[in-house]
Amino acid sequence: MISxxxxxxxxxxxxxxxAGQVRGRAVPPSEHAALLxxxxxxxxxNLAISSFGPIAPDNVFGSRGDLRLIPDADSAVxxxxxxxxxxxxxxxxxxxxxxxxxWGCCPRTVLRDALADLRERTGLxxxxxxEHEFVLEGLPESAPFSLRRFRDxxxxxxxxxxxxxxxxxxxxxxxxxxxxxxxEVTVRPAPAMxxxxxxxxxxxxxxxxxxxxxxxxxxxxxxxxxxxGNGVHVHLSLRDADGQPVLYDPQRPGRxxxxxxxxxxxxxxxxxxLTALTAPSPVSFLRLTPNRWSAGxxxxxxxxxxxxxRICPTTELGGSxxxxxxxxxxxxxxxxxxxxxxxAALVRAGLAGLTGDYDEPTVWPExxxxxxxxxxxxxxxxxxxxxxxLEKDDVVRSWFDPQLLxxxxxxxxxxxxxxxxLDDAAxxxxxxxxx
Numbered sequence: 001m002i003s004x005x006x007x008x009x010x011x012x013x014x015x016x017x018x019a020g021q022v023r024g025r026a027v028p029p030s031e032h033a034a035l036l037x038x039x040x041x042x043x044x045x046n047l048a049i050s051s052f053g054p055i056a057p058d059n060v061f062g063s064r065g066d067l068r069l070i071p072d073a074d075s076a077v078x079x080x081x082x083x084x085x086x087x088x089x090x091x092x093x094x095x096x097x098x099x100x101x102x103w104g105c106c107p108r109t110v111l112r113d114a115l116a117d118l119r120e121r122t123g124l125x126x127x128x129x130x131e132h133e134f135v136l137e138g139l140p141e142s143a144p145f146s147l148r149r150f151r152d153x154x155x156x157x158x159x160x161x162x163x164x165x166x167x168x169x170x171x172x173x174x175x176x177x178x179x180x181x182x183x184e185v186t187v188r189p190a191p192a193m194x195x196x197x198x199x200x201x202x203x204x205x206x207x208x209x210x211x212x213x214x215x216x217x218x219x220x221x222x223x224x225x226x227x228x229g230n231g232v233h234v235h236l237s238l239r240d241a242d243g244q245p246v247l248y249d250p251q252r253p254g255r256x257x258x259x260x261x262x263x264x265x266x267x268x269x270x271x272x273x274l275t276a277l278t279a280p281s282p283v284s285f286l287r288l289t290p291n292r293w294s295a296g297x298x299x300x301x302x303x304x305x306x307x308x309x310r311i312c313p314t315t316e317l318g319g320s321x322x323x324x325x326x327x328x329x330x331x332x333x334x335x336x337x338x339x340x341x342x343x344a345a346l347v348r349a350g351l352a353g354l355t356g357d358y359d360e361p362t363v364w365p366e367x368x369x370x371x372x373x374x375x376x377x378x379x380x381x382x383x384x385x386x387x388x389x390l391e392k393d394d395v396v397r398s399w400f401d402p403q404l405l406x407x408x409x410x411x412x413x414x415x416x417x418x419x420x421x422l423d424d425a426a427x428x429x430x431x432x433x434x435x
Contacts, residue, residue: 007078007080007081007087008029008078008079008086008087008088008089009029009081009086009087009088010026010027010028010029010086010087010088010089011026011027011028011029011031011032011035011088011089011091012024012025012026012088012089012090012091013025013026013027013035013039013040013069013071013091013093014069014090014091014092014093014200014204015042015069015092015093015095015106015107015108016092016107016108016200016338016339016340017046017047017049017107017338018047018048018107018280018338018341018407018408018411018412019049019050019051019336019338019411019415019434020051020280020335020336020337020338020339020435021049021051021434022200022203022204023046023049024069024093025040025041025042025069027040029089032089035071035091036071036073038068038070039068039069039070039071039093039096040068040069041066041067041068041069042066042067042068042069042095043061043065043066043067044061044064044065044066044067044103044105045059045061045062045063045065047059047061047095047105047404047407048060048061048407048410048411049411050411050414050415050418051281051336051415051431051434051435052415052418052430052434054414054418056407056410056411056413056414057410057414058410059407059410059411060403060406060407060410061403061407066098067095067096067097067098067103068095068096068097068098068100069093069094069095070093070094070095070096070100071091071092071093072091072092072093072094072197073091075091075092075197075201076089076090076091077089077090077091077167077168077201077205078090078166078167079163079167079205079208080166082212083212085212090201090204092108092197092200092201093108094106094108094109095108095109104401104403104404105401105403105404105407107338107340107341107344107404108193108196108340110340110341110344110400110401110404111192111193111196111340111341111343111344111347112193113344114343114344114347114348114351114399115192115193115347117348117351118347118350118351121351121354121355122351122354122355123240123241124238124239124240124241124246124354125191125192125238125239125240125241125243126191126192126236126237126238126239126343126347127189127190127191127192127195127236127237127238127239127327128189128190128191128192128195128196128234128235128236128237128343129186129187129188129189129190129195129234129235130187130195130196130198130199130202130232130233130234130235130339131184131185131186131187131232131233131234131235132184132185132199132202132203132206132219132230132232132335133177133179133182133183133184133219133229133230133231133232134182134183134184134185134203134206134217134218134219134230134335135179135180135181135182135183135217135218135220135223135230136153136156136181136183136210136215136216136217137181137215137216137217137218138181138215138216139152139153139181139215140152141180142176142180144176144177144178144179145175145176145177145178146176147176149176149181150174150176153176153183155213156209156210156213156215157174157183159209159213160174160185160205160206160209161174163205163209164185164187164202164205167201167205169187169198169201169202169205170187170188170190170198171185171186171187171188172186172187172188173185173186177228178228179223179227179228179229179230180227180228182228182230185202185206187202189235189237189327192343192347195343196339196340196343197339199232199339200339200340203219203335206219218230218432218433218435219334219335219336219435220281220283220335220336220428220431220432220434220435221279221281221283221284221286221287221334221335221336221431221435222283222284222286222287222428222431222432223428223432224425224428225286225424225425225428228292229286229287229292229294229334230334230335231287231294231331231333231334232333232334232335232337232339233329233330233331233333234278234329234330234333234342234343234346235312235327235328235329235330236327236328236329236330236346236350237326237327237328238259238260238263245323245324245326246259246260247259247260247263247326247327247328248260248322248323248326250322253362253363253365254300254301254302254311254363254365255311255322255326256300256311256328256363258360259354260328261360261361261363262353262354262358262360263328263350263351263353263354264300264309264328264350264353264361265353265358265359265360265361266349266350266351266352266353266354266356266358267308267309267330267346267349267350267353268298268299268300268308268309268361268377269349269352269353269358270349270352270393270395270396271298271308271332271377271379272298272379272380272385272386272389272390272393273386273389273390273392273393273396274332274345274346274349274396275288275332275379275380275386275389276380276383276386276387276389276390276408276412277337277338277341277342277345277390277408278330278332278333278334278337278342278345278346279332279333279334279336279337279386280336280337280383280386280408280412281334281336281383281415281431281435282383282415282416282419282427282431283424283427283428283431284334284336284383285379285380285381285382285383285385285386286424286428287334288332288379288380289381290306290374291306293305293306294306294331294332295307295308295331295332295379296373296374296376297373297374297376297377297378297379298376298377298378298379299361299362299364299373299376299377300361300362300363300364301363301364301365301366301368301373302363302364302365302366303366304364304366304368304373305331306370306373307331307364307373308330308331308332308379309328309329309330309331310328310329310331311326311328311329311363312325312326312327312328312329314326330346332379335435336431336435341408344399345396345399348396348399349396352395383412383416384416387409387412387413390405390408390409391409418430
């Protein structure tokens, strides 16, 4: 929690909407204490703003209603002054009704409720981490993963790591990636809400620093129809009430415990509907195709980057034990999603698997032939298909406020309509410019 505002010219209170865009309001530092007490005003229809700007025409809120953005004091991030850019104090907020009651359409509240239900019904807690890929434009051409690319991005890279450390995001690695100008940032695993908050903040901190360094940056899922895309890999592990990891069992296939298999079963069973929430842009599904190292099908596999759910490797170097490292990676996500809503959907799906009657999934070994995996259930091939799957999946629909679901469908179909008639290259350019 930050109590002093002397170093910051502005205090900004933010939420993240269904287009994955961070929006909010600013107040002068003199209003800081009042802001923490009662927040600042907000409007329900703001949730219905599409990624390209206009409010979805058939949004359920219309011009009615009022909300308050209530900042979470523990989410505060101070962005230091840098050259001509003044310092800013940034808070993430819950959207609440004017009387302080929770608003059922607030994505951050949706995640909080999902985690509470998981805890109440199973005694389990989620530890998570989001890995973001993005492209810095304007750098010289360089080889994938190369030291040259790493150095070409300096001093941006060093400045970014320092900024993330200053903000408390606990960066682990800063990586030159495979695509031209592509990089990845990984952060330390954290309790689920903290991890999702970090996912919201990381994109904005990267963009803010890139703007100050005059480096165009994009987190868009695809920059070229035939090129490498940017994904967000969501790592999940479960802990019991004593904080002990529960996904690891060396006696079972893939070393995945029976509890982990049941959690995975829920995610796999509802995968088509989930993708409408985790990869929700008009071009996301151009990336989610076989042989692109994104997610080639709805299957669970050991150390296979084509799997929707990947069992990640562990190491025993340095005396590390595998149980604490053991986690599942969900690979059909990108930065156009709302991290709170995406993680809430994965937690709900896992909870359904833990408490429902689902067939235990096959754990495909690392050496499984691709021809076998090609027979796995496919993911949707377009956002339209994913939205239809969401509408038809009564279980997934039951997890969310009807107004939230209606707004999500409205926003996404509005985005599709705004790109209607464009070819893939033009659609990619439009999304690229937004993200």
